[in-house]
Amino acid sequence: MVREIEAAVIERAGVPPVIETLLLDDPRPGEILVRMTASGVCHSDLHVRDGEWQRPGPIVMGHEGAGVIEAVGEGLDPGVIGRAVALSWYAPCLRCRECQRGRQWVCTGSPSFRHAQADGTTRLARRDGSPVLAYLSIGTMASAQVVPATAVVPMTDGVPPEVAALIGCGVSTGVGAVLKTADVPAGSTVAIIGLGGVGLSCVMGAVIAGARRIVVVDTNRAKLDLAGTLGATHSVQADPANPVATIEGIREAAGEGGPDFVFEAIGLPATIEQAIAVLPPGATAVLVGMTAFGQTVRFEGFPFVDGARRIIGSNYGSAVAALDFPRYAEWFLQGRLPVDRLIDRRLPLAELDDAFDRLRAGQAARQIVVFPGASAG
Numbered sequence: 100m101v102r103e104i105e106a107a108v109i110e111r112a113g114v115p116p117v118i119e120t121l122l123l124d125d126p127r128p129g130e131i132l133v134r135m136t137a138s139g140v141c142h143s144d145l146h147v148r149d150g151e152w153q154r155p156g157p158i159v160m161g162h163e164g165a166g167v168i169e170a171v172g173e174g175l176d177p178g179v180i181g182r183a184v185a186l187s188w189y190a191p192c193l194r195c196r197e198c199q200r201g202r203q204w205v206c207t208g209s210p211s212f213r214h215a216q217a218d219g220t221t222r223l224a225r226r227d228g229s230p231v232l233a234y235l236s237i238g239t240m241a242s243a244q245v246v247p248a249t250a251v252v253p254m255t256d257g258v259p260p261e262v263a264a265l266i267g268c269g270v271s272t273g274v275g276a277v278l279k280t281a282d283v284p285a286g287s288t289v290a291i292i293g294l295g296g297v298g299l300s301c302v303m304g305a306v307i308a309g310a311r312r313i314v315v316v317d318t319n320r321a322k323l324d325l326a327g328t329l330g331a332t333h334s335v336q337a338d339p340a341n342p343v344a345t346i347e348g349i350r351e352a353a354g355e356g357g358p359d360f361v362f363e364a365i366g367l368p369a370t371i372e373q374a375i376a377v378l379p380p381g382a383t384a385v386l387v388g389m390t391a392f393g394q395t396v397r398f399e400g401f402p403f404v405d406g407a408r409r410i411i412g413s414n415y416g417s418a419v420a421a422l423d424f425p426r427y428a429e430w431f432l433q434g435r436l437p438v439d440r441l442i443d444r445r446l447p448l449a450e451l452d453d454a455f456d457r458l459r460a461g462q463a464a465r466q467i468v469v470f471p472g473a474s475a476g
């Protein structure tokens with residue numbers, strides 16, 4: 100059965116999304132049809148919208164989503180129909196060497212690379228029959244979507260759709276960067292540069308890790324205040340025209356020469372360079388923010404090596420979605436991970452490009468597209 104859905108489509112990277120009616124085919128073996136309930140607006144979508152990352156098109160945007168299972172492909176248990184789920188934007192192949200050694204966040208066989216199903220085809224088409232891709236195979240800016248079954252994680256009862264959606268990207272990315280990728284020991288000093296959904300999730304992760312000091316850095320005062328309510332202990336208002344002042348502000352706030360760990364959660368060469376420059380000997384910079392394609396960062400070699408400093412890249416907070424999503428959901432229900440406090444705007448799909456404008460201006464913490472009937476999730 101072919102269904103009509105509403106989806107935010109971009110023709111190619113760098114152009115605004117258009118809300119279109121598309122045709123969605125049935126799920127095939129290994130695939131699941133999900134009615135979407137919520138989809139967060141993450142800066143990774145904006146990188147594509149603004150043409151900073153090249154992607155094939157036409158493509159349905161969105162990769163931070165939650166929904167309800169409506170149908171399953173042949174061979175899957177129909178008993179899961181009606182279940183609320185969160186979606187992983189990195190559907191693991193479960194067969195490659197990295198998956199087999201438990202490192203699904205660097206899976207080399209994921210269908211997500213091709214923005215299609217595991218067989219390379221898509222279940223989405225325009226009325227003229229021409230195919231449409233789904234961003235990272237899940238294209239969550241759509242009223243419904245067919246996704247690889249390995250992208251689907253059942254959600255714990257009582258978790259609202261908006262929170263489940265954020266667990267699908269920002270929360271797993273930020274909390275996981277602190278607890279999994281960097282494995283920050285209790286009592287550490289931590290600095291976080293950039294307080295969008297990802298950086299604020301790093302703050303929540305640092306609180307759970309038992310960090311002694313949590314220094315937050317942003318240009319936007321309101322973001323610094325919000326981070327303070329989540330447990331940040333010191334704040335530095337950044338002036339992009341004066342990076343030296345930011346570096347000195349972080350060092351002073353962290354004490355003892357500087358923080359043990361710095362998380363960069365923006366993806367600008369200038370702030371990545373600040374994250375590296377602020378490291379005292381033995382400290383670690385964790386790069387979470389993603390730059391535009393082709394950008395390079397610079398740092399001086401000798402003191403970096405002489406001081407035994409480290410840089411680590413963190414993809415998806417080293418998430419194993421099937422294990423980590425339920426863990427983060429439980430922590431939300433216990434009040435340890437107040438994900439709902441990150442949400443500062445709920446909007447209909449039609450306002451997506453306006454949400455991108457606010458995100459580009461650094462004005463939003465996390466905006467969420469909510470689909471009609473979402474409360475059922």
Ligand code: PAD
Pocket residue numbers: 140141142143146268269272292293294295296297298316317318319322337339364365366367370386387388389390413414415416458459460461462463464
């Ligand atoms: P966001 O745009 O909501 O947050 C960025 C924050 O940085 C905003 O609060 C800005 O005010 C602040 N900011 C901007 N410029 C400066 C500056 N010069 N100095 C200080 N603060 C500044 O983004 P987000 O939280 O959605 O995403 C952040 C990055 O993380 C982005 O590059 C995204 O693509 C990346 C990301 N990485 C992964 C991953 O797996 N590593 C996953 C998801 C997102």
Ligand code: ZN
Pocket residue numbers: 141142143144162163268269
């Ligand atoms: Zn994201």
